[in-house]
Amino acid sequence: MAMTSTFSKRAAGQRLTQFVIEDAMRLRQRANEGAFVVWIGVAVPAELFAGFDNVVYAVPESHAALCAAKGVGAQQAEKAERLGYSTDLCSYARIDLGTAFDGGNGSPIFGLPRPDLLVSDNNNCALLCKWFDVHHREWGVPHVVLDVPFCYERQQPADTAYIAAQLRDLVDTVAQLSGQRFEIDRVREAVKHSCAALQLWKQFLDLARDRPAGISAFDSFVQMAPIVSARGSERLVAHLQRLVEETRQQIARGEFPVADERYRLLWDGIAPWPQLRKMFGRLAAQGANVISASYTYCIGSLEGEIALFAYHGEEPIDYLARLQNATVCPQGMALRIAAMRRAISHYDVDGVIFASNRSCKVYSLMQIDQMRRIREAVPIPCVMIDVDHADARKYAEEAVFSRLEAFLESIDDARA
């Protein structure tokens, strides 16, 4: 079978776009019809809102990522900067504030409907609480913070109980503010759907285990959007099911992201949204494929792991509390290293790119040590590059690529 690099994302890509647009339209329509609107940090367990009849949620980080991927991130961020918000603040926050202050103008989906409640979660970053506080003060909208202790070691039972108690308080707050009744069994259903979706997600990521890899991490970055916007829904399960099947068919047809795959790389950091296409293309031209990323393999896993933390019908709020650290940012260095070592071996990786991101202190400010320790422990060639996940003005392409080229050479040297 001839292998080609004409990896066709047409069907998957079109369906993804359709999915994102439909979700945005559904959100706006339901908000217009009087649904109770909650803005949440990406790690807030959205399945809880399924317990109410008419509560919808929006994720400003996800909206900011969309703006960045569509090339309007810097322009939206500038609107916040002109109002005095420092260029050193996380670019997601600047994009969101700029868009909100300008009434949604400039956003590919015209911004997000005004919230009735803000719920931030400091496990991703404490910055998110400060960012949502700006909206809270600006609009007089209540703001609930979920306080999740940072994990230097695996989450302790006392911490799970602390988080679960806050989730129960959150349910009470939403019930009180929205005047709606809450049914835990509906949350149970939503959690089952989420778990089924995450199982498919892991299957999708595992398509990178083949040689050449059946996917690129750049595909998994964009395919994260529905996991954020449609959590707990059956349509998310259906979407991911088709994605997995379709990608398998492409592999069977001999279509790969990088058919001439000479370098299998792992990415540590947030997706570089404005650079996705170009970065993928330039790397592919050299036979390099970023096949896995900590940003995507962490989803659905406990701290230090990459396997799915499955739901087995237990009390859903306890399960959601336990899964609160299923992203990289709330995890300490030892746990990040443990998960990365698993990923390096699971995906048979040749080298690691640490994407140091001045916008995101939580993700970045341990990478120097993390890189040193991965190098020593595995050992494997590693490189650190400077990016900003959403602000294209802070990215120097040629400087980054000269490092990446030297890095690919170092992989060759290591092989020799």
Add this chain to the structure above:
Amino acid sequence: MVAVVHTLHRLRKAGHRIAGCFPLYPPTALLHAFGFTPVVLWGLGSDAAELRQSDRHLQPFACAVARELSECLISAGQTTFDAVVSYNACDTLRNLPEILQAASPESGRSLPLLQFHLPAIPLERTVARSYLERNIEKLIAMLETLTRSAFSSRQFFASTTLYLTQHRLAIALEDAVGSGQISFAAGAELLQLAHILPVEEHIARLREQLAACADRGAVHAEPTRVMISGIVPPPVALADAIDAIGLRVVANDIASLHRSYGYAPAASDNPLAYYCDYYLNRPACPTISASADRRLVEIKRLINKSRSQGLIFLGTKFCEYEYFELPQLERMLRAEGIPTLRIELAAATTADSGASQLRLEAFAEMLRQSEHGDD
């Protein structure tokens, strides 16, 4: 950092057991009750000569406070500190404990690290309060193991009494700065020493200075009154400039100054109740999320009470916590007719205070003109 390290060495020689702490509001009285001299590693910048050690571990977009404290802990840690105590505050700091711990075995010794989580939700909520209590209990257990001595409520009462005294004297010294009896530069320097000196020694220094102020008597000239805010006090050159151009700092919202000593609970033999009170009632600070709603109100109250004519904000570059609140704070003050000036402080090694001094002078001039009703 030379002066700080020098002080630490002096203390060490004198037999002190030093607990290096960060961020700014650690449970100092508890550490003191266990026989430690708590040293808060904050605002070390004024004499930080280089950041060579820190640069091996932290990218340059970490704030100067974090880089300088890492430099100090890594370079002096092995011989100077007996323990490191930290709690969560900002995203930058939460990554530091492991980095610092990873750095210390490089030189052959691992520093005991005592870490606890301070709830970021209001302590009025039962869930937060009981979580904090459990964390303080855990911290006490760690201290008992480390020192091989049992917690003493009598000793804790004595320690909290000392910190209450220090708080009262520090506020009195702030008032002396506000009334012109001592310059801002000298006052800030002495107040900042609260973080480095043993509390007993700091109390003695404060008493001595206050006595000197009393001898000097009141100053009658009508100054241009300003409030100052930010994470750390300005570097010496800038603090001197504030005095030299005739600005009187009548209110202080610097995290390592007023926000640190601005509240001390009554002396107590109960550490759980004491720290619930301390973290609940202390001055609002952007790094304590639960106090966010109080912050603008408190600043407004301080401005009004002190009759400040303007606010100088000393931003620490890359400190997202302060910078998220600033635009709304500035807007609120503008609406009240209070002008603001933003000055950004980078690491002391790269700072250029010349431009900041010029801006300060222009600001002072503008305040004077508006005082006299000029256009």
